[in-house]
Amino acid sequence: MLTRSDVKGDDSLVKIGIIGGTGYTGVELMRLLGPRSDASISVITSRELCGTPVDTLFPNLRGIIDLKFSEPDNPALDECDVVFFATPHSVAMQRVPKLLKAGVRVIDLSADFRLKDADLWQRWYGMRHECPELLAEAVYGLPEINRDAVINARLVAVPGCYPTAVQLGLLPLLENKVIAEDRLIADVKSGVSGAGRKASVDGLLAEVAESVKAYGVEGHRHFPEICQELNRVSTNSVGLVFVPHLVPMIRGILATLYAPLRAGVESDILELHGMFERRYRKESFIEVLPLGTLPETRDVRGSNRCEISISYSEQSRTAIIIVVEDNLVKGASGQAIQNFNLMFGLGETTGLMLPALLP
Numbered sequence: 001m002l003t004r005s006d007v008k009g010d011d012s013l014v015k016i017g018i019i020g021g022t023g024y025t026g027v028e029l030m031r032l033l034g035p036r037s038d039a040s041i042s043v044i045t046s047r048e049l050c051g052t053p054v055d056t057l058f059p060n061l062r063g064i065i066d067l068k069f070s071e072p073d074n075p076a077l078d079e080c081d082v083v084f085f086a087t088p089h090s091v092a093m094q095r096v097p098k099l100l101k102a103g104v105r106v107i108d109l110s111a112d113f114r115l116k117d118a119d120l121w122q123r124w125y126g127m128r129h130e131c132p133e134l135l136a137e138a139v140y141g142l143p144e145i146n147r148d149a150v151i152n153a154r155l156v157a158v159p160g161c162y163p164t165a166v167q168l169g170l171l172p173l174l175e176n177k178v179i180a181e182d183r184l185i186a187d188v189k190s191g192v193s194g195a196g197r198k199a200s201v202d203g204l205l206a207e208v209a210e211s212v213k214a215y216g217v218e219g220h221r222h223f224p225e226i227c228q229e230l231n232r233v234s235t236n237s238v239g240l241v242f243v244p245h246l247v248p249m250i251r252g253i254l255a256t257l258y259a260p261l262r263a264g265v266e267s268d269i270l271e272l273h274g275m276f277e278r279r280y281r282k283e284s285f286i287e288v289l290p291l292g293t294l295p296e297t298r299d300v301r302g303s304n305r306c307e308i309s310i311s312y313s314e315q316s317r318t319a320i321i322i323v324v325e326d327n328l329v330k331g332a333s334g335q336a337i338q339n340f341n342l343m344f345g346l347g348e349t350t351g352l353m354l355p356a357l358l359p
Contacts, residue, residue, distance in 0.1 A: 006188040014344050017043035017080040017104075019072055019095065020087035023197045025109050027058050028333035029084055034064035038349050039340075041065065042080060046074040069089065078102040082343070084336060085110055088196070093130040096155060100134075106155045107336050112224050113138035113157035124221050140229060142167060143348065144283055150342045161331030162188050162222040162244060165255040167229055168286065168306055169323040172279040173272070174233045178265050179319060182239035185258040186226070191249040191297075194327045202246075205324075210249045214250060216244050251328050252297030257321040269312040272319055276310055284349045285330060285338070295324040302326060302357035304334035326356075 016033060020026050021044035033041055044054055046069035052070060055062040077083055077308075083099055085092040085108040093112040100106065106167050112123065115121045118132035129135070137155040140146055150156060159167070166186045173179045201207060223242050228236045250312070261267060271290055280286040287307045289295060295307035305324060311320040325331050334352055341348050 013038060013040040013041075014340075014346070015079065015081045016041045017045075017074075017077045017083040019045045019077070019083060019085050020091065021054065021069060022046045022057060023047060023086055024193050024328055025332045025336075026086035026111055027061070028328045029086060029336065030054070030058070030061055030065050032329075032333060032337055032351055034061060038346055038350065041067065043067075043070060043074055043076045043131075045070050045074060045077075047072055065067065069279060074161060078104060080104055082107060082340060084108075084340075085112075086333070089125055090127060090130075093134075096134065097131050100154055105153070107141070107158060107339055107343075108138075108156065109332055109336050111157075111160065111221065111225070113155060114159065114163075115228060117228075120224055121151070122220075124224055141335065142229070143335075143338050143342060144280075144286065145171070145229075145233075147342060147348075150339050151345075153192045153339075153343060156336075156338045156339045156343070158227055158332065160222045161190065161194055161253055161325070162186075162220070162242075162255070162325035163226045163229065164331050164335065165253050165256065165306070165323045165325050166226050166242070169255055169257045169308060169321040170230060171233060172275040173259055173319060174230065174235075175237055175279065176275050178261055178267055178275075179259040180262050181234045181236045183229075183260050184230075184238060186240060186242045186255060187245070187258075188242070188255040189245040189247045190251060190253045190327055191247060191251045192333075193251045194253070195246075208246065212245055212247050214245050223303045240266065249297065251326055252301060253323075253325050253327045253331055254295075254297050255321075255323040257319075257323065259319045259321065260321070261317045267312075268314075269310070272312055273310050276308060280308070285352070295322055297324050297326075298356065299358050300324050300326050300330070301355050302329065304330045304338065304352040305356065306330050318340055 049069045082105045089111045092108045118129040138155045139149045141156040141158045276288045289309045306325045
């Protein structure tokens, strides 16, 4: 298996830096990128663990990553071809301008560049945006919508996990103008890894196990991102009820979406299902399930795949879409690598055609 020492000094490889390598999205980037023969991870940062071997913190990466964590201001980052930010919000926006000036391309997994309106960002994240001039340039990294723009982007904002599931589930119906955009409901459930790798009472096993709870009902930070992107493909302004839930599993998202048909629109399950099949037939990571088949989060655990099922309630004239994804892969690091592949012409599916983990 290829390790960093095997490829050191090979200029043909894409040189990668990862800022914030101690969280779940950081280790997932390393798990997926580390074994590749076309890329080399050369810098992984952590202020708290500077000097600590990466595989001491993450034994699953022994023989894959033989680097030590370095300081976040490591000048070697300026020599990378691309830098991934696997950091909390507000970190990337302070560092990105300098990296772009050095000619480094950036893929940000945080929320710093997802919203195009700096005032809206400040309202939801509680602080002033440090580089609002880059918001217009940042490409929203949902390849199924923005593939062409991603290819030439200097700065990609990787979508949130919830927004990825909701958008992929509603996109075909919005594009075909068959649903009432002002009456959409997204009931979404996530595993605890979606909250990140931090010490928190809410994340303790005794607090999470054998319980399901809603949160962010009054407003979740992913809400404006979802609405911003749905409005790009919607004829009218989107009206969305979005309620996330925490469920006692480690990883995975299941979104149940309710979309009433527009007044005057007549359709049936075969026609609605066909809209999804046509929209995603060329997408390597989106599987539209046969009618009558419902997805489970374990079907996609550890993979970059997203499964979608479509049902229809004739009595209420409502399409019911169920979407499952792994929040750390298609909902975060896998999607980031999907964008990376596009940006460097490596083949969009490279390193990501992994089957789900069962059991």
